[in-house]
Amino acid sequence: MMNHSTPSRTTHLLRLLPPGVRDIFGDEAARLTLVHRAAEETFWRWGYAPVVLPTFEYYDVLARGFDEQASGKMHRFIDAQGNLLALRPDLTVPVARLVASRLVQEPPPVRLAYVAPVFRYVEPRAGQQREFREIWQAGVECVGVNNADADAEIIALHVATLQAMGVPRFQLNLGHMGFVHGVFDALDKQPPNLAAIRRAIDRKNRHILAEELDRAGVRGAARAALEALPTLWGQGDVLERAAALAPTPRARSAIERLQQIVARLEAYGVRDFVTIDLGEVRGMHYYTGITFETFAPHSGYPIAGGGRYDNLLALYGYDAPAVGFAVFTQRVLDVLEAENAAPDVPRPDALMVACGHAECLADLQRRRAAGQRIELDLSSRSPEGTRRKAAARGIGAVLVCGEWQEVAHGD
Incomplete structure (x- = not known):
């Protein structure tokens, strides 16, 4: 006999949400709200004004601020007038567009803050930690100033934000793209296996790195600096060792900048949260100065990241330096729950x-x-x-x- 029964109401409801999104409700929604509120209050005390940005924009305007790979992760759609639109995959680019088009006359620095979701297409991968296509971020951007004071403020504010959220343990890995670029500037010519060299540095695989440098025929001061990159991390004499190895003025300038930043972080009282990592090569085409990622126990992904991106606003017609960060707040909440440190949800009186x-x-x-x-x-x-x-x-x-x-x- 054939079964003519209809699907249950529960089965039907489970199909209402596409992959990569979910409902957040009850105590979880309350805790996420408390995490967001902690960020907003911290941003406000540091002088960062809230900004509310469109959820979707013209695709070509957004894509101007991203490389081809990032542009490919946008959710695109066509409106009733035939315009190609996209959901924002990031909030830094919309902030850059806003400042370049509406806030050029504002005296620098322009300090802006946001708490909002972004949308990225992520292929589901078996066996990996869950990853959503709707991602909540809390972050700030400081536009118009390029000095150690601005860099240090962003890092110190980032630490203060995670502390306000209640994250008990975390480590911020701080690098500088100027040092990496300066080391590569010392090469006589661009090696054909440059991508493989960068991968070996990023993975801190010294054996593979040596093989790739041999294949490229790299010698001298550039070779010494490149081979040292995977080892230039920690909280000890990293900057002193890097200064001795820096093969170009650009690399030396980056180390001097980091030394100035570290001195300010000492004064802010947050130096112990920061580990120097000069072997960070991801984002070389985007970041122009400091770059950092923050990690915490119980998370397979960074819970935050940021850096200096002095070339972005020029893509929108306003040549101005900028630095900022974003915290992935749902990852933070996962860490808080794993650490038994999630905020208590207050009950009615x-x-x-x-x-x-x-x-x-x-x-x-x-x-x-x-x-x-x-x-x-x-x-x-x-x-x-x-x-x-x-x-x-x-x-x-x-x-x-x-x-x-x-x-x-x-x-």
Whole structure:
């Protein structure tokens, strides 16, 4: 006999969301909101003004700020007028577009902050940590100033933001693309296996790196500096060793800048969170100065990243330096939960019996205006029923016709 039964309602609902997105609700949504609020309050105290940017823009305008690989991760669609649009895959590029088109007359620095989702196409990969196509970010951009003070402020603010979010343990790996570019500048010519050399440096594989340098015929000071790149990381004498190896003025200038930044981070009291990593070569075509990624236990991905990108705004007609960072807040929340450090979700101060008396509703409004968080029990007029609900939800009191009654645990 054929089964003519229809799919269950649950099965149907499970197909309502496409891959890479999900609903966030209940205590998880409340905790994510608290994490976002901590970031926003920190940004505000440091002088960064909030900005709200469009969720989608013209594809060609957005794509101008990205390389081909990043542009390929955009979610594109055509509107009713035939315009090719795209969801923003990043917030730095829209900020650059905004500053270049609307805020050119503002005296530098222009400090902007955001908490919003971005959208990237990610191929699902078996056996890897979950990765979503809708990604919440909290970040800042500082536009118009290129000096060690601005770089140090961004790093110190980044540390302060993670501390405000409650992240107990993390490490910020700080590099400088000027040093990497300066080392490659020392090469007589660009080797045909340059990509393989960069991969070996990025993976800190000294054996493969030596083989690739032999294949390219690299010798002298450039060879010594390139071979040392995978070892130039840590909190000790890294910058001193790098200064001795720097083969070009550009590389030496980068080390001097990092030394200035580190001195300021000492003054900010955040130096211990920072590890120097001069072998970071990802983002060479985007970042122009400092670059950093932040890692925490229990996360297979960076929980934040940032750096200096002095060439981006020129793509939108305004040649101005800039530096910033973004925190991946859902990854932060995953870390907090794994560390048993997730923010507590505050419960209402009281649950009020819906007795129907006008004077009781007036009293409820006065209490809310005074700052109390009180829920009206809309489904029951029984004090006993309201008390049981309050006890089950961990609410410490009920309000019965203006009388505040404490609820003991286990009532």
